[in-house]
Amino acid sequence: MTAVSSKSNNWLKGLRTLVRDYPIIPLIILLLGLVVALEVMRPGIINERWMANTVKFAIPLAMLAACQTLTMLTGGIDLSVGVAATVSAFVAASQLTVLGPTGAILVALVPPLLIGLVNGVGVALFRVHPLIMTLGTGLIGTGCLLVYQRTVIASGSSVPDILSWLGTGLSYGVPNSLIIFVPLAVIIIVGLRRTGFGRLLYAVGENEEAARLAGVRTWQVLITLYVISGLIAGITGLLYLGLIKAPSLSLVEPRVLPSVAAAVIGGTSIFGGRGGYSGTIVGALILTVLATMLTVMQIPEGTRRIFFGLIILGVTAIYVRLTQDR
Amino acid sequence: MALSPILSARNVAKNYGAVAALKDASLDVAPGEVIALMGANGAGKSTLVKILTGAISPSDGEITIRGNRFKVSSPADARRAGLVPVYQEPSLIPDLNILDNLKLGSTPVDPFRHWLDELGVPDVDLSELARHQPLAVQRVIDLARALASEPAILLLDEMTAALPANLVDRVLDVVKQQKPLDRSVIYISHRFPEIAAVCDRAMVLRDGKTVGDLAITDGVEEEIVELMLGDAIKAKKRAYATASVKEVLKPRLEVSQLSAGSKLTDVSFDLRAGEVLGVVALEGQGQDELFEVLAGMAQPDGGGFSIDGTPCRFKHPADAIAAGHVYVPGDRAEALLMQRSVRENIAVPFHTKPSQWGLIDMAAEKAKVDAAIERLQIDTRAQGEVQRLSGGNQQKVTIARWLAMGFQTILCFDPTRGIDVRTKHQIYPLLRELAEQGSSVLFYTSELAEVQQACDRVVVIFNGRVVDQMDAEQADEPTLMRAAYGLTADDTLPEAAQTAAQGTVT
Numbered sequence: 001m002t003a004v005s006s007k008s009n010n011w012l013k014g015l016r017t018l019v020r021d022y023p024i025i026p027l028i029i030l031l032l033g034l035v036v037a038l039e040v041m042r043p044g045i046i047n048e049r050w051m052a053n054t055v056k057f058a059i060p061l062a063m064l065a066a067c068q069t070l071t072m073l074t075g076g077i078d079l080s081v082g083v084a085a086t087v088s089a090f091v092a093a094s095q096l097t098v099l100g101p102t103g104a105i106l107v108a109l110v111p112p113l114l115i116g117l118v119n120g121v122g123v124a125l126f127r128v129h130p131l132i133m134t135l136g137t138g139l140i141g142t143g144c145l146l147v148y149q150r151t152v153i154a155s156g157s158s159v160p161d162i163l164s165w166l167g168t169g170l171s172y173g174v175p176n177s178l179i180i181f182v183p184l185a186v187i188i189i190v191g192l193r194r195t196g197f198g199r200l201l202y203a204v205g206e207n208e209e210a211a212r213l214a215g216v217r218t219w220q221v222l223i224t225l226y227v228i229s230g231l232i233a234g235i236t237g238l239l240y241l242g243l244i245k246a247p248s249l250s251l252v253e254p255r256v257l258p259s260v261a262a263a264v265i266g267g268t269s270i271f272g273g274r275g276g277y278s279g280t281i282v283g284a285l286i287l288t289v290l291a292t293m294l295t296v297m298q299i300p301e302g303t304r305r306i307f308f309g310l311i312i313l314g315v316t317a318i319y320v321r322l323t324q325d326r
Numbered sequence: 327m328a329l330s331p332i333l334s335a336r337n338v339a340k341n342y343g344a345v346a347a348l349k350d351a352s353l354d355v356a357p358g359e360v361i362a363l364m365g366a367n368g369a370g371k372s373t374l375v376k377i378l379t380g381a382i383s384p385s386d387g388e389i390t391i392r393g394n395r396f397k398v399s400s401p402a403d404a405r406r407a408g409l410v411p412v413y414q415e416p417s418l419i420p421d422l423n424i425l426d427n428l429k430l431g432s433t434p435v436d437p438f439r440h441w442l443d444e445l446g447v448p449d450v451d452l453s454e455l456a457r458h459q460p461l462a463v464q465r466v467i468d469l470a471r472a473l474a475s476e477p478a479i480l481l482l483d484e485m486t487a488a489l490p491a492n493l494v495d496r497v498l499d500v501v502k503q504q505k506p507l508d509r510s511v512i513y514i515s516h517r518f519p520e521i522a523a524v525c526d527r528a529m530v531l532r533d534g535k536t537v538g539d540l541a542i543t544d545g546v547e548e549e550i551v552e553l554m555l556g557d558a559i560k561a562k563k564r565a566y567a568t569a570s571v572k573e574v575l576k577p578r579l580e581v582s583q584l585s586a587g588s589k590l591t592d593v594s595f596d597l598r599a600g601e602v603l604g605v606v607a608l609e610g611q612g613q614d615e616l617f618e619v620l621a622g623m624a625q626p627d628g629g630g631f632s633i634d635g636t637p638c639r640f641k642h643p644a645d646a647i648a649a650g651h652v653y654v655p656g657d658r659a660e661a662l663l664m665q666r667s668v669r670e671n672i673a674v675p676f677h678t679k680p681s682q683w684g685l686i687d688m689a690a691e692k693a694k695v696d697a698a699i700e701r702l703q704i705d706t707r708a709q710g711e712v713q714r715l716s717g718g719n720q721q722k723v724t725i726a727r728w729l730a731m732g733f734q735t736i737l738c739f740d741p742t743r744g745i746d747v748r749t750k751h752q753i754y755p756l757l758r759e760l761a762e763q764g765s766s767v768l769f770y771t772s773e774l775a776e777v778q779q780a781c782d783r784v785v786v787i788f789n790g791r792v793v794d795q796m797d798a799e800q801a802d803e804p805t806l807m808r809a810a811y812g813l814t815a816d817d818t819l820p821e822a823a824q825t826a827a828q829g830t831v832t
Binding site: 194195196197199200202203206207209210211212213214215216217220224273274 | 621623642643644647648653655659660661662663664665666670673674675676677678680682683684685686688727
């Protein structure tokens with residue numbers, strides 16, 4: 001009896017160590033499992049086109065989730081990414097005829113950077129909780145957007161060709177948006193491991209007082225972080241514009257909470273100090289496949305959302321249980 | 327002692343796993359008696375207090391109140407039995423007004439008012455929020471509240487620590503007033519004059535055991551000090567030689583009339599280049615504030631300090647580090663990133679400035695980190711996460727960080743607290759070595775014996791002031807203990823102790 005239970009204990013312990021040290025492995029297994037389940041449910045659905053499509057929709061979600069991952073590492077969150085992205089899409093669409101594609105895109109990135117700066121100042125200097133701060137700037141941003149929307153209606157809007165190409169185009173069956181995403185992902189993953197700034201995100205998130213004692217001026221780190229988050233959100237907004245083609249107030253907003261979910265499923269702790277971006281990318285893919293699956297099952301919208309919520313809770317609970325020290 | 331005791335504790339012990347926090351403590355309190363409870367740091371005083379007040383339950387022993395065996399399993403039980411404590415930290419809920427605070431404990435208002443008058447703060451507005459009251463007033467309110475509940479036994483833990491002198495006198499008067507009412511007081515304090523003024527007897531704890539129960543008479547202080555020291559009076563032979571000629575060295579850090587917070591009132595001393603300066607003080611005499619100011623974590627209220635003759639003021643620990651002042655806090659958890667690797671923990675100070683936020687030269691970093699690990703002999707078998715290291719190795723990581731970074735002055739706050747003997751004996755020679763290489767070391771220790779093991783000189787702080795300075799040769803434990811309790815330096819040691827001390831030093 002005891003031998004058996006200790007053996008199963010060892011097995012569980014081994015699994016736990018594996019998950020702790022390589023959290024990405026079980027996530028990839030889960031992703032593959034979902035893909036297989038989908039193929040079983042609807043044989044023939046998995047093909048090159050489906051994969052390209054999934055990646056195409058997972059990329060902007062993974063980029064929003066990058067904002068969440070980075071801010072969550074410091075124990076924060078960025079709920080203003082939806083608005084930051086939408087503003088950037090609106091400005092790009094409305095300024096194209098006036099400024100040309102390059103000018104429009106550059107100008108479009110100014111508002112999200114500003115939102116990030118305000119978030120950073122609020123969180124770092126005025127010590128407002130990131131949840132409240134980014135919720136607040138998000139609401140203010142939405143208000144400004146409602147006013148700005150009239151300009152768009154008056155002047156008309158169009159999507160820069162380069163963004164359509166990036167958003168929806170394929171080259172050799174591979175989504176063009178990877179041109180943006182791959183470098184970004186590499187910068188984030190390497191940046192978190194191999195740069196001073198990346199190390200400081202973990203340090204501030206795990207023990208802000210310890211970081212301070214070691215001589216880190218944490219406000220500098222936090223302001224920079226939220227500005228970066230705003231910038232990534234702005235770029236994501238441009239990508240969504242190219243993907244969906246029509247700017248609207250609900251262009252990105254419904255993706256904000258899934259982006260938080262992607263980061264959490266990917267193994268980043270909302271309490272800070274633990275996590276990484278590669279898990280988040282897989283998390284975004286899992287959520288995208290899951291959405292397809294629930295659509296394929298032809299369940300009504302309400303039930304679908306309930307399932308979606310339950311699955312996120314389930315995955316997170318199992319994951320946390322496996323990785324926690326006892 | 328003719329009266330039967332109202333409170334009697336017999337052979338009380340408390341174990342935490344294999345560690346015995348309290349081994350064998352006994353205490354009798356007769357009605358109307360004022361008892362001083364004494365003991366050096368770590369003697370088990372606070373454990374005994376926690377047991378008496380029901381915060382923790384004893385592993386062994388018996389406590390009776392009025393002859394009845396009594397099991398206190400919660401602070402409420404203790405109160406019901408008539409034992410009411412007043413702790414060092416104010417226990418008022420800061421965001422309630424004083425009247426509501428009273429209601430919480432069902433304290434009657436009129437007697438509370440009466441005791442406030444007696445304690446010398448008659449004009450407190452009960453509708454004010456508790457947190458708007460000055461700290462001293464909050465403490466007096468705590469005491470008045472306890473008195474209003476007419477306790478059979480009042481337990482005062484360092485009641486007078488944050489009080490100005492006039493309020494201290496009132497508190498002592500009120501304590502004396504309890505006597506004719508047949509109420510007893512357990513009085514915990516580091517201040518001998520107060521104990522002499524109000525206490526009938528002193529119960530002394532050492533290493534978790536009751537070692538003495540003395541009537542308070544003239545000159546009993548020396549006896550109490552001896553009891554608190556125990557065998558330590560036969561001072562261990564100096565383990566590490568201290569550098570001999572330090573007088574020629576110029577001061578690196580000059581602290582003058584520094585004050586901060588309510589505890590650090592007026593501290594001045596010099597720290598020279600190439601020396602280890604010990605700081606000795608009982609708990610809460612202002613040493614925490616001193617180190618915080620010198621490390622850039624807190625601002626001084628008055629006075630200041632200069633480095634190499636230039637006056638300095640640190641607004642942030644980063645300023646202190648830039649000036650070559652690095653700090654090893656007493657609580658390792660305060661300084662470490664427990665989930666990160668040894669390497670990342672040591673390397674944190676390398677990346678603090680925005681200009682250092684870019685790509686890390688991993689090879690160069692590894693070289694620096696490895697050199698520090700090597701020098702401190704950190705056991706790196708579990709280096710993936712610092713939380714898996716032993717306490718001693720964790721402490722070494724906090725020091726290694728600064729060795730890798732480089733510094734001129736290192737401020738170590740009780741760096742050997744709670745770590746194994748072997749590591750301790752690696753840390754003393756390390757501090758000496760650092761000094762020999764020209765660094766300055768400020769070393770607060772709660773273990774008096776460490777002064778002669780590691781320091782060149784020592785300053786003793788009591789009540790927020792430097793009360794004594796001496797060379798390490800003179801700083802044997804009895805001398806330090808007496809100084810730490812604020813007993814005058816001119817007092818001669820009792821003869822027995824003196825010969826005992828001499829016998830071992832030579």
